[in-house]
Amino acid sequence: MYKLLIYSLAGVLLAGASTAHALQVTLDRTVVPLNETVRMELRSNYSQDLDQVDLSAVQRDFDIAGSSSQSEFSMVNGRTESVQKLTLTLVPTAVGEFQIPALQHKGRTSDPLSIKVVPAVAPPGQLQDQSIRVEAELDKPTALVNEQVIYTFRVIYRIDLNSAEITKLNVPGAQVEALPEANFQRSINGQTYQVVEKRYALFFAEAGNKTIAGQQLSAVIGASRNRFAFGFGLNSLAGGKQIKLGAEPLQLDVKPIPPSERGKAWLPAQSVELLERWSSANDNAVVGQPLTRSIEILAKGASGEQLPAAAPGSVDNLNSYPEKPAFTSEPWHGGIAGKRIDTYALIPTQAGLFTLPEVEVQWWNTQTGRAEVARLPARTFSVAAAPAGGPKANNGAASTATDLLPAAGKPEPGVAATAAANATQNSQWRSIALFAMAGWLLSLLALAGWIIRLRHKLLLPGYVNNNANNNAHNNSFGTAVHN
Structure with a gap:
């Protein structure tokens, strides 16, 4: 048993x-x-x-x-x-x-x-006790092609959310620019709610009726953290209920470009401004010496890639060499603000007065619904003759590698100067390298001479006998210690 x-x-x-x-x-x-x-x-x-x-x-x-x-x-x-x-x-x-x-x-x-x-079901927009809810909205029901539309998704809650995630906004046929996230509090029926607000700037390239699927929130509520748990994510939470809430889909009517503006550069924006910047050499322009002119287009409600080039026009005896344009887009309280910078190297080929024509950029004011023009006024400046021995103007003759005026196929202005500086620097380093190599050779020769003298000394009879006597003394010293 x-x-x-x-x-x-x-x-x-x-x-x-x-x-x-x-x-x-x-x-x-x-x-x-x-x-x-x-x-x-x-x-x-x-x-x-x-x-x-x-x-x-x-x-x-x-x-x-x-x-x-x-x-x-x-x-x-x-x-x-x-x-x-x-x-x-x-x-x-x-x-x-x-x-x-x-x-x-x-x-x-x-x-x-x-x-x-x-089968798939649309998640609710809020919990039954209204402790959490999500919502979405557009800042306008209609928009023109490439006009900025602001989509806002909010999570409004008054209980703890663990492992909260918001799905990515997916809008086919639209350029989506994420804007800074906002966090604030809202009082609803005498209760304080936390609000997380995510905003996006949308730009639709084609007209038509658009459906924007609402973003969704997934989170764990009512979970307690295990005080003996270590790590991140859901694994360190005990209990809790996983929830999923989704905002309602939104409709947007995207209208085509107005007939009066078709065939033109199309730029819908809230405001457009033109600025120009010059190098300091503009105050003392000299024949053959390059001037740098930068034209900036600043547009609120448009991304930098949407902005057209500001063509400055051509002027006789003034060669113009454009650089690659630079684009940036930055958020502001009204959405996206875009900037485009076009830089030109201008090189006068003769002395005298030069007048640069007015620069215009046509755009569509989305606030007034009218076409407008942003302008840079014409600019006049004088060019002095080149001093004796200075750089000469290039009027079409064959140029050398040291000419300031780049011909077709040559690098853009500034490249030649950089190459010359690099060549000078390389020459200096070459001299230093040759000097160091000569020092190394001298050291090598000195070492070889020392080795030859040492070898000759080792072959002398007296040196061998002295070593033998030293060895005998060392052996006797070791024997004495051991005894």
Whole structure:
């Protein structure tokens, strides 16, 4: 009877040990809409490489959108226990009933799990207790092609959100520019809510009725953090409920370019301004010496890539060499502000007065609904003759490599000067290198002479006898110590 009791206790202990060391796989829910994700968690207290588990059978019916691993430590009866976790975010690929097959790892096998994928449903915009809600809006119901439209998505909440994520805004056929995120508080029915506001500037290249799908929020609410858990993400949260809320889709009517503006450079914006900047040499212009002129276009409500070139026009006896334009887009409180900078190297070929023509940029004022023109006034400046021995103007004759005027196929202004500076610097370094090499050769010769003299000295009879006497003295000294 005692033997039977001992065997029974041993069986219970072995079963408990087997369960404690099993590979456990769980799902956060067993029924999931097609347009939502499901979280699968693998747990083990015997292995730290759960990411090596073969998941090919799971990937037949689900895509893996993300994964995270973590180690947790807990105290049980004064003993520290370690648990390894691997959390996977699964995305259903079809409607139906599926099975997560038994997974195997290092001789352990998990239990199979069943899951049902139902047709996609639109997530609600708020929880029933109104503790969390999301909303989206456009700053205008209609817009012209390439006109800026501001899309705003807000998360309004008064309870803690854990592992909150907002889906990426996907608008086919539109250029999307993210604007800075805003965080503030709002009072609703005497209660204080936190608000997270994400804004985007949209630019549609084609006319038509557009549908903008609302962004979605996924988060865990009502979760408590395990004080013995270490790591990041969902694994360090105990309990909690995963929620998903989505904003309603929005409609936008994008109208074509007005007939009066077709065939012209089309630039819809809230404001457009032209500026110019000159190099200091403009005050003392001399024949053959380059001047640098930069024309800047600043537009609010347009991105830098939308801005056209500000053509300065041509002037006789004034050669113009354009550089590659620079584009930037920066946020401001009204959306996006774009800048385009066109830089020109101007080289006069004769002395006298020069008048640069007026520069114009046509644009469409989206606030007034009218076409307008931004202007730079004409500019007149004088050019003095080149001093004797100075650079000469290039009037079409063959030029040399030292000429200031670049001909077709030559580098842009500034490249020749840079090349000359580099050549001078290379010449200086070449001299230093030759001097260092000569010093090294002299040192080598001195070393060779010393070696020859030393070898000659070693061959002298007296030197050999002295070494022999020293060796005998050393041997006798060693013998005395040992005795």
